[in-house]
Amino acid sequence: xxxxxxxxxxxxxxxxxxxxxxxxxxxxxxxxxxxxxxxxxxxxxxxxxxxxxxxxxxxxxxxxxxxxxxxxxxxxxxxxxxxxxxxxxxxxxxxxxxxxxxxxxxxxxxxxxxxxxxxxxxxxxxxxxxxxxxxxxxxxxxxxxxxxxxxxxxxxxxxxxxxxxxxxxxxxxxxxxxxxxxxxxxxxxxxxxxxxxxxxxxxxxxxxxxxxxxxxxxxxxxxxxxxxxxxx
Numbered sequence: 001x002x003x004x005x006x007x008x009x010x011x012x013x014x015x016x017x018x019x020x021x022x023x024x025x026x027x028x029x030x031x032x033x034x035x036x037x038x039x040x041x042x043x044x045x046x047x048x049x050x051x052x053x054x055x056x057x058x059x060x061x062x063x064x065x066x067x068x069x070x071x072x073x074x075x076x077x078x079x080x081x082x083x084x085x086x087x088x089x090x091x092x093x094x095x096x097x098x099x100x101x102x103x104x105x106x107x108x109x110x111x112x113x114x115x116x117x118x119x120x121x122x123x124x125x126x127x128x129x130x131x132x133x134x135x136x137x138x139x140x141x142x143x144x145x146x147x148x149x150x151x152x153x154x155x156x157x158x159x160x161x162x163x164x165x166x167x168x169x170x171x172x173x174x175x176x177x178x179x180x181x182x183x184x185x186x187x188x189x190x191x192x193x194x195x196x197x198x199x200x201x202x203x204x205x206x207x208x209x210x211x212x213x214x215x216x217x218x219x220x221x222x223x224x225x226x227x228x229x230x231x232x
Contacts, residue, residue: 028060033137036127043123050119062128070124077116083109090191091129133190140187141165147183155180174202 029037040060043049049057052073056066075085082101087093095113097103117125134143145164148155155176156164167173168184175181178195185191185198193201 032060032131033135035137035139036131039127039130043127046123048118049123053119053123056124057127062124062131067124067128070121070128073120074116077120078109078112081112081116083112091125133188139165141168143187144168144183147187148180151177151179151183153177153180153183 029040032040037060040057043057044054052070056062056070071087075087078085078095079098082098082103083095084098085093085095093113095109103109138146141161141164145156145161147153148157153175156167159167175184178199181202182193182195182198185201186193
């Protein structure tokens with residue numbers, strides 16, 4: 001009987017430990033918007049999450065040092081594949097073939113970039129940048145709409161929230177005014193874009209990855225939607 005009680009006690013302890021690991025504490029998520037709690041939950045449920053990513057994400061916060069380490073790991077991987085990577089302030093990056101390499105197709109960096117993001121920046125980067133730029137967890141569509149209203153952009157006026165989201169998420173959509181284009185590219189102003197920069201991006205980088213005439217592949221990082229599973 002004592003043995004049975006001991007076994008039951010051990011089992012009960014294991015259940016408590018596993019439950020604690022599977023569910024975030026209220027203190028770890030108290031200051032997070034529901035959107036970002038959901039993003040952490042999605043990441044931690046990914047069966048392919050690396051040990052490094054799990055260590056960073058398990059406390060439901062990402063420090064500057066942890067984000068930098070994720071980028072360093074990504075850059076090291078790309079360097080090993082023969083690419084020189086330059087990061088921009090908004091989290092995007094550019095690549096050029098490293099000296100002495102035999103890369104002839106700049107587009108090859110896209111596939112290598114995706115491969116190197118797995119286990120390094122794939123989950124960490126969009127969550128880190130998203131919380132930095134949008135701590136309230138407002139969807140990108142809501143941010144754009146608010147910016148449109150503040151700058152008298154007529155696009156989507158009178159539409160429901162769902163209809164407006166469908167409008168601006170259409171790959172063929174282009175804002176009708178210069179101010180609208182800036183709102184679309186930088187709805188909160190956190191990236192510091194000018195209208196001229198936004199117009200260039202609207203014309204050249206509507207897709208996530210583009211290869212410029214100089215052979216440089218540019219990858220733009222966007223804030224994840226609340227319900228999407230984000231992969232770089």
